[in-house]
Structure formats: C-alpha cells, structure tokens
Amino acid sequence: xxxxxxxxxxxxxxxxxxxxxxxxxxxxxxxxxxxxxxxxxxxxxxxxxxxxxxxxxxxxxxxxxxxxxxxxxxxxxxxxxxxxxxxxxxxxxxxxxxxxxxxxxxxxxxxxxxxxxxxxxxxxxxxxxxxxxxxxxxxxxxxxxxxxxxxxxxxxxxxxxxxxxxxxxxxxxxxxxxxxxxxxxxxxxxxxxx
Numbered sequence: 169x170x171x172x173x174x175x176x177x178x179x180x181x182x183x184x185x186x187x188x189x190x191x192x193x194x195x196x197x198x199x200x201x202x203x204x205x206x207x208x209x210x211x212x213x214x215x216x217x218x219x220x221x222x223x224x225x226x227x228x229x230x231x232x233x234x235x236x237x238x239x240x241x242x243x244x245x246x247x248x249x250x251x252x253x254x255x256x257x258x259x260x261x262x263x264x265x266x267x268x269x270x271x272x273x274x275x276x277x278x279x280x281x282x283x284x285x286x287x288x289x290x291x292x293x294x295x296x297x298x299x300x301x302x303x304x305x306x307x308x309x310x311x312x313x314x315x316x317x318x319x320x321x322x323x324x325x326x327x328x329x330x331x332x333x334x335x336x337x338x339x340x341x342x343x344x345x346x347x348x349x350x351x352x353x354x355x356x357x358x359x360x361x362x
Contacts, residue, residue, distance in 0.1 A: 173238045176287045179280055181238040181252055184224050188239060189217045191248050200273055204306040207336045227255065234296055235265060240284065249275040254288045254301075263299035265292060269315070281315040289319055293350045302347045308338030313346070320356045321346035 174181040184192070193216045195201060199208035211220065227236045237253040250271035256262050267288055269281050292298035304327055305312040327343040329336070348356075 171233070173233075173236075174284070174287055174291055175243065176283050178243055178278075179249065179284050180241050180243045181284065182241065183228050183233070183236065184221065184239050184251075186221070186225060189213070189221050191239060192216045192220060192251075195250060195270060195272060198273055201270060204309040204312070204336060204338070205270075205333070207333075231255070231262075235262075237268075240269075240271070240280070248272070249280060252284050252288060254292060254296075263297060265296075265298050265301055267292075267301050267303045267316075267321075269312075276311070281312075282318045285315055285319045289348065289353055293353050298350065300347055300349050301353075302345055304343055304345050306333075306336065306338055306343045307341035309343075313344065316346040319348070320353060321348045 172180055172182055193211070193213045196211035196216065199210075202208050202210065224237050235255040237251055237255065240249045240252055241247060242249055250269065253268040254265055256265050267285055269285065271281060289301055292301050301321070302324075303312075303316050303321060305316070306329070323344045324347045325345045327345050329339040329342050333339060
C-alpha cells in the first residue's frame with residue numbers, strides 16, 4: 169500500500185506494508201527510543217513480525233483505513249523517521265481516539281512530532297468526526313508532554329504505571345493522560361486565525 173494517509177509540509181504518513189517489519193524492528197531496537205516504553209529493551213524481532221505488524225495491518229481493515237498506526241517519512245528525502253498513530257481503543261467508540269508517536273533519534277528536535285500531531289488533530293476533528301483525542305505519557309517524558317501541550321492538549325488525569333512498564337525509569341511517578349476536545353480545538357484554531 170503506498171496510499172498517503174496524511175501529508176504535512178515536511179512529513180508524509182502512509183500505511184505500513186506487510187514487508188515493513190524491518191523498519192519497526194530498527195526503530196524499537198534503539199534503547200533511547202524505548203527508554204520510557206520498555207526501559208530501553210528492544211522489542212524482539214519475532215514479536216514485531218508475528219504480532220505487531222499483523223495487528224497493524226488488521227487495524228487498517230477494521231477501521232477502513234480511517235485510523236491506525238502509520239509510517240512517517242521525510243517528504244523531501246523519503247527517509248523513514250518513525251510512526252504516528254490516530255486510533256480508537258480496539259473495541260472503543262470511534263469518536264474517542266489516541267494520538268501517539270515514536271520517532272527515530274535522528275528526527276528528534278526537528279519539530280516533526282508537533283507538525284504531524286497538529287495535522288492529525290485537524291484530520292480527526294475536520295474529516296473523521298472525532299469528539300476527543302487523547303494521549304498518554306510517562307511523567308518523566310517531558311519531550312512527549314511538550315508536543316501535546318504545543319498542540320493544545322491538556323492533562324486530564326494522572327495515570328498509574330502499567331504493570332508491564334514497572335521497570336521503566338520513573339515508573340514510580342506514573343504518567344499523564346492528555347486530551348483535547350473538538351470544541352477546544354475549534355476555539356484554539358479560531359484564536360490563531362485572528
């Protein structure tokens with residue numbers, strides 16, 4: 169599948185294909201990328217091939233391509249920079265979706281996360297009839313929190329650390345759930361338009 173899901177000034181999002189496991193394996197093998205997800209442990213390649221990728225592909229079918237986890241490429245060079253997701257919970261309502269991202273270290277600090285997250289909010293609220301977009305992050309992960317704050321999301325609750333992440337640095341501090349509603353986003357857009 170080479171369909172473009174979303175394009176910003178510098179980044180193009182496309183669905184992952186059946187032969188893209190190596191992109192995910194490489195991304196998840198960087199200890200710094202995985203720092204607040206697994207404590208730096210790489211996702212085993214067989215887990216990516218046998219579970220993660222098939223699940224991503226099935227999600228495109230489940231949601232008719234409207235939602236999912238999408239490969240992110242630099243538009244100018246075609247370089248893989250990571251992924252972004254915009255998706256409901258597996259059996260959750262389609263108007264409540266999660267925004268998430270995982271970027272290669274080389275793409276950190278480039279503004280890609282903020283640029284694409286902002287465009288995904290616009291797509292969610294303008295095209296996909298979403299009511300609320302949420303994201304979750306560890307308390308120590310200030311980089312991820314800053315991205316959500318820049319696009320207008322605010323903390324709505326403190327989260328306990330999931331059992332499978334108790335070995336992660338800062339696990340004792342828990343995390344935060346951020347949200348933005350369609351109404352909040354429209355007010356923000358109107359304010360910036362002035």
